[in-house]
Amino acid sequence: xxxxxxxxxxxxxxxxxxxxxxxxxxxxxxxxxxxxxxxxxxxxxxxxxxxxxxxxxxxxxxxxxxxxxxxxxxxxxxxxxxxxxxxxxxxxxxxxxxxxxxxxxxxxxxxxxxxxxxxxxxxxxxxxxxxxxxxxxxxxxxxxxxxxxxxxxxxxxxxxxxxxxxxxxxxxxxxxxxxxxxxxxxxxxxxxxxxxxxxxxxxxxxxxxxxxxxxxxxxxxxxxxxxxxxxxxxxxxxxxxxxxxxxxxxxxxxxxxxxxxxxxxxxxxxxxxxxxxxxxxxxxxxxxxxxxxxxxxxxxxxxxxxxxxxxxxxxxxxxxxxxxxxxxxxxxxxxxxxxxxxxxxxxxxxxxxxxxxxxxxxxxxxxxxxxxxxxxxxxx
Amino acid sequence: xxxxxxxxxxxxxxxxxxxxxxxxxxxxxxxxxxxxxxxxxxxxxxxxxxxxxxxxxxxxxxxxxxxxxxxxxxxxxxxxxxxxxxxxxxxxxxxxxxxxxxxxxxxxxxxxxxxxxxxxxxxxxxxxxxxxxxxxxxxxxxxxxxxxxxxxxxxxxxxxxxxxxxxxxxxxxxxxxxxxxxxxxxxxxxxxxxxxxxxxxxxxxxxxxxxxxxxxxxxxxxxxxxxxxxxxxxxxxxxxxxxxxxxxxxxxxxxxxxxxxxxxxxxxxxxxxxxxxxxxxxxxxxxxxxxxxxxxxxxxxxxxxxxxxxxxxxxxxxxxxxxxxxxxxxxxxxxxxxxxxxxxxxxxxxxxxxxxxxxxxxxxxxxxxxxxxxxxxxxxxxxxxxxxxxxxxxxxxxxxxxxxxxxxxxxxxxxxxxxxxxxxxxxxxxxxxxx
Numbered sequence: 001x002x003x004x005x006x007x008x009x010x011x012x013x014x015x016x017x018x019x020x021x022x023x024x025x026x027x028x029x030x031x032x033x034x035x036x037x038x039x040x041x042x043x044x045x046x047x048x049x050x051x052x053x054x055x056x057x058x059x060x061x062x063x064x065x066x067x068x069x070x071x072x073x074x075x076x077x078x079x080x081x082x083x084x085x086x087x088x089x090x091x092x093x094x095x096x097x098x099x100x101x102x103x104x105x106x107x108x109x110x111x112x113x114x115x116x117x118x119x120x121x122x123x124x125x126x127x128x129x130x131x132x133x134x135x136x137x138x139x140x141x142x143x144x145x146x147x148x149x150x151x152x153x154x155x156x157x158x159x160x161x162x163x164x165x166x167x168x169x170x171x172x173x174x175x176x177x178x179x180x181x182x183x184x185x186x187x188x189x190x191x192x193x194x195x196x197x198x199x200x201x202x203x204x205x206x207x208x209x210x211x212x213x214x215x216x217x218x219x220x221x222x223x224x225x226x227x228x229x230x231x232x233x234x235x236x237x238x239x240x241x242x243x244x245x246x247x248x249x250x251x252x253x254x255x256x257x258x259x260x261x262x263x264x265x266x267x268x269x270x271x272x273x274x275x276x277x278x279x280x281x282x283x284x285x286x287x288x289x290x291x292x293x294x295x296x297x298x299x300x301x302x303x304x305x306x307x308x309x310x311x312x313x314x315x316x317x318x319x320x321x322x323x324x325x326x327x328x329x330x331x332x333x334x335x336x337x338x339x340x341x342x343x344x345x346x347x348x349x350x351x352x353x354x355x356x357x358x359x360x361x362x363x364x365x366x367x368x369x370x371x372x373x374x375x376x377x378x379x380x
Numbered sequence: 381x382x383x384x385x386x387x388x389x390x391x392x393x394x395x396x397x398x399x400x401x402x403x404x405x406x407x408x409x410x411x412x413x414x415x416x417x418x419x420x421x422x423x424x425x426x427x428x429x430x431x432x433x434x435x436x437x438x439x440x441x442x443x444x445x446x447x448x449x450x451x452x453x454x455x456x457x458x459x460x461x462x463x464x465x466x467x468x469x470x471x472x473x474x475x476x477x478x479x480x481x482x483x484x485x486x487x488x489x490x491x492x493x494x495x496x497x498x499x500x501x502x503x504x505x506x507x508x509x510x511x512x513x514x515x516x517x518x519x520x521x522x523x524x525x526x527x528x529x530x531x532x533x534x535x536x537x538x539x540x541x542x543x544x545x546x547x548x549x550x551x552x553x554x555x556x557x558x559x560x561x562x563x564x565x566x567x568x569x570x571x572x573x574x575x576x577x578x579x580x581x582x583x584x585x586x587x588x589x590x591x592x593x594x595x596x597x598x599x600x601x602x603x604x605x606x607x608x609x610x611x612x613x614x615x616x617x618x619x620x621x622x623x624x625x626x627x628x629x630x631x632x633x634x635x636x637x638x639x640x641x642x643x644x645x646x647x648x649x650x651x652x653x654x655x656x657x658x659x660x661x662x663x664x665x666x667x668x669x670x671x672x673x674x675x676x677x678x679x680x681x682x683x684x685x686x687x688x689x690x691x692x693x694x695x696x697x698x699x700x701x702x703x704x705x706x707x708x709x710x711x712x713x714x715x716x717x718x719x720x721x722x723x724x725x726x727x728x729x730x731x732x733x734x735x736x737x738x739x740x741x742x743x744x745x746x747x748x749x750x751x752x753x754x755x756x757x758x759x760x761x762x763x764x765x766x767x768x769x770x771x772x773x774x775x776x777x778x779x780x781x782x783x784x785x786x787x788x789x790x791x792x793x794x795x796x797x798x799x800x801x802x803x804x805x806x807x808x809x810x811x812x813x814x815x
Contacts, residue, residue, distance in 0.1 A: 066767055066770065067763060072759075100517050101763060107544065108764070122543070124558075141546075291521070294511075297527070300531065328471075330471070333518050337522065
């Protein structure tokens with residue numbers, strides 16, 4: 001048996017390999033976007049949830065004939081892969097209404113590369129009791145659509161099991177993140193991204209097993225050199241390639257914590273175990289910390305920022321962060337509007353911030369090296 | 381060859397009523413300043429959020445911040461606001477309406493008052509900000525971000541529309557219920573801010589006035605099938621001010637009644653926008669280039685008239701069931717019906733409601749070509765244009781063109797490039813008509 005780190009590396013490189021094998025063995029694979037489609041529901045139908053990813057190191061060479069180049073390059077990259085047949089193994093395509101681009105992409109995708117099953121879950125941008133109720137109803141409708149398509153009714157017992165399974169995965173991933181708290185951290189940011197991305201296309205049970213083994217491997221390896229380096233928190237949206245984090249670490253820093261769509265944002269909080277598991281799922285997913293969701297305003301500006309970002313404050317303190325880097329994939333309006341607010345909040349805590357806007361392409365990342373180096377020198 | 385900068389921004393209008401719109405625009409900001417001076421509540425808001433009638437019924441004076449951005453562009457007074465927002469950390473690819481609004485608020489805060497020379501006296505400081513998720517994401521995020529400059533109560537609502545492939549019978553009830561609850565949340569917030577309860581009779585009255593204005597506007601657009609075209613798209617982008625910024629007001633009804641009479645007269649007397657109408661163009665979508673509206677006249681110089689448009693013409697009148705007796709529920713129903721009115725047709729044909737709408741226009745208005753405007757900073761109205769063109773191409777062989785710039789940011793516009801594109805487009809139209 002290969003070490004977990006090698007297996008995870010292989011899964012990171014060949015992200016669809018295992019999903020295709022499962023499909024060949026008779027399993028249905030459901031592709032989905034973002035952090036608002038509950039894996040638990042798909043798993044409860046005995047299907048494999050597959051988080052759709054793009055490719056930062058391949059040019060978007062076909063999608064522009066279908067979608068404007070001023071749309072999110074991550075989404076365009078995903079669709080580019082679909083056009084090339086790289087997602088033909090998907091039995092289903094599920095998009096949440098997470099943002100303008102994904103919502104519009106749904107129709108374009110379905111009309112040009114439809115999967116056998118296609119569905120859009122409307123996710124409220126607002127948060128509150130009526131939004132929770134609506135999102136729950138949207139999940140009911142999603143379940144009904146899956147029931148119609150598969151010919152099987154949802155088994156509530158299986159859904160309950162899936163909730164526990166994914167909570168276990170969340171716990172294991174949080175345990176992995178705990179290894180970043182020491183100075184120096186026991187695990188690199190690049191390794192973390194590899195582990196997370198590798199897990200996006202395999203069943204949770206397998207991912208849990210691999211992450212546990214990986215944690216044991218990490219604990220068993222020699223302690224890293226105790227070189228004093230800045231400890232960095234990364235904030236942004238889709239970073240499903242290690243290139244940028246590698247660049248930061250190569251410039252002389254430890255990437256120790258994140259708030260990314262491909263990081264804590266998708267797994268950090270547990271699903272509460274409720275009598276009807278869909279209630280807990282609805283609550284958990286609706287309140288995902290994402291710039292596309294509108295946290296109701298509190299009375300003062302300072303109170304409002306605290307209300308929106310106190311969870312980041314906790315990250316900063318617990319992981320002893322010295323500086324923050326924002327990596328915003330261009331054309332993400334919600335991140336572009338959120339960034340200056342978060343910077344204000346973090347600066348208020350005395351934390352320096354480097355805000356970067358980029359094209360979701362490894363070909364442009366090299367240009368960022370000087371900026372990152374200058375930032376790291378500044379925070380010493 | 382040295383290029384002379386084009387400073388003309390506005391278009392020559394085809395109708396007398398369109399020429400009177402400037403007064404309506406000025407009045408938006410004048411009314412807000414007056415209301416503020418009188419101690420009345422004024423609110424930043426987003427048009428087409430389906431809540432306009434509630435704002436009017438609560439006697440809160442709306443300040444449409446997006447319109448202000450368009451106004452700044454038409455007056456070529458946008459740069460200092462755009463640059464200020466960018467200096468404050470907002471990306472150059474972020475919605476330029478939002479950048480102008482944020483830049484304006486930032487400058488006002490920095491200067492301690494309205495920036496000198498701001499168009500139409502600028503926007504007064506609002507008592508509250510009312511965002512919404514209707515149309516696009518920046519419409520609720522913008523006001524959240526504006527909290528940097530304005531520590532005022534802010535409330536946003538969801539406006540939800542199902543996808544075209546949804547089983548409408550299965551989802552209708554929860555969509556309408558949620559919409560109703562979102563409106564109710566807004567009403568509670570506004571009652572708290574204003575200290576007074578919503579008068580439902582007053583809300584019915586604003587709905588009645590609003591629907592009447594939109595009905596008249598719809599009838600006007602139906603008359604525009606006439607050849608020669610009695611009213612061009614550039615007029616539409618002026619007269620929409622009444623429908624979008626004065627809904628629930630008698631002014632809107634009166635305005636459209638007068639416009640109706642004028643267009644009817646022109647149709648009956650075959651008075652066209654230009655003397656020799658050769659080509660009829662459909663403005664297929666995208667926010668108008670507010671910085672360069674004269675471009676419509678440039679098309680006219682080649683005999684091409686924009687006979688109809690999709691942008692700022694979001695829905696036709698809908699029939700809410702008479703069993704609905706509560707005005708808030710009525711608004712929720714109306715929103716749902718407006719959003720889904722082309723779904724059935726789309727499912728039976730092209731699969732896309734926007735394409736259905738465009739196909740209907742191409743047919744009814746005897747369209748010879750379609751022009752889209754892609755705005756670099758507006759994802760909501762731009763993403764999909766290429767897709768619409770692709771699908772339209774399966775049903776019609778008329779020429780289609782996508783011009784690219786931005787709705788207000790002139791840095792994304794190239795006059796030379798546009799003229800070259802327009803020249804080629806006109807040649808294609810001419811080639812087809814010669815066949």
